[in-house]
Amino acid sequence: MLFGAHESIAGGVFNAIxxxxxxxxxTIQIFNKSNNQWRAKKLEAQEIDVFFKAIEETAVTVAVSHTSYLINIASPEKALNEKSYKSLKEEMERCEILKIPNLVMHPGSHVGSGEEVGMNKIAENINRMFDEMKNNSVTLLLETTAGQGTNLGYSFEQLAYMIDRIENGDKVGVCLDTCHIFAAGYAIVKPAEYEATMKSFDDIVGLDRLRIIHANDSLKEFGSKRDRHEHIGKGFIGKKGFANFVNDKRLKDVPMIIETPKGEDLAEDIENLKVLRRLVKPTGAKRA
Ligand SMILES: [Zn+2]
Ligand SMILES: [Zn+2]
Structure with missing residues (x-):
């Protein structure tokens, strides 16, 4: 299993490596541009070069890029929706340039227009995008959300609803965030509950759609609908919950990325990844 973290691109994309x-x-996740502004600085040939060289030298790959927080392709507001659409498209192009195979986004918020209307708008925008960029090979991942506010994508049914309406189905996958599904009310701590949740995911969405796991513990309790990340093992999911994920053979090809709080020296990332890796039981050992 591959383990990694979201790393900052401050000073240039290569710095994340x-x-x-x-x-x-x-492996890591990055933003391919500043995540809290619309404008994207052009990727210069020199920067791209150094980025690829850094990957070669370190053997650290970039499994996924995360979209800007400003994007909302479910927005009922025409101008914001169009701006979001263009921005998403630009991020898909930047991933293609940087050879990043996946771009993950929170599906969007309906902002009072209704869940179905919002989800239809998301599917419509994605269809338009794939139609306009036939040569782009990046897989767009819809992320499971905690169900805060009017955020869409908090149930497996909602993800399936959107994916079903996307014509180029093979270009869409899912990113499962452990903190988000726990907050949304999917039990994952006890092995039997975990199995039931994964079975439900497989039945409704399909495990073959699962491309990335965001491994975050939850600062808020089960079903809280609050999206607050905690260090691995320190929250309500706990080591028990994460042991289910890291020992699930069906997930052996799905990179696990932490998005937990940290300081400049990355000591927390090192510790959180150590905790995750230690939960992996030696092969041959029976699952508890
Ligand atoms: Zn996430
Ligand atoms: Zn989150």
């Missing part, structure tokens, strides 16, 4: 190495990551 060095940070990933320092944090003991096998």
């Amino acid at each position: 060095e940070r990933g190495k320092k944090a003991t990551c096998d």
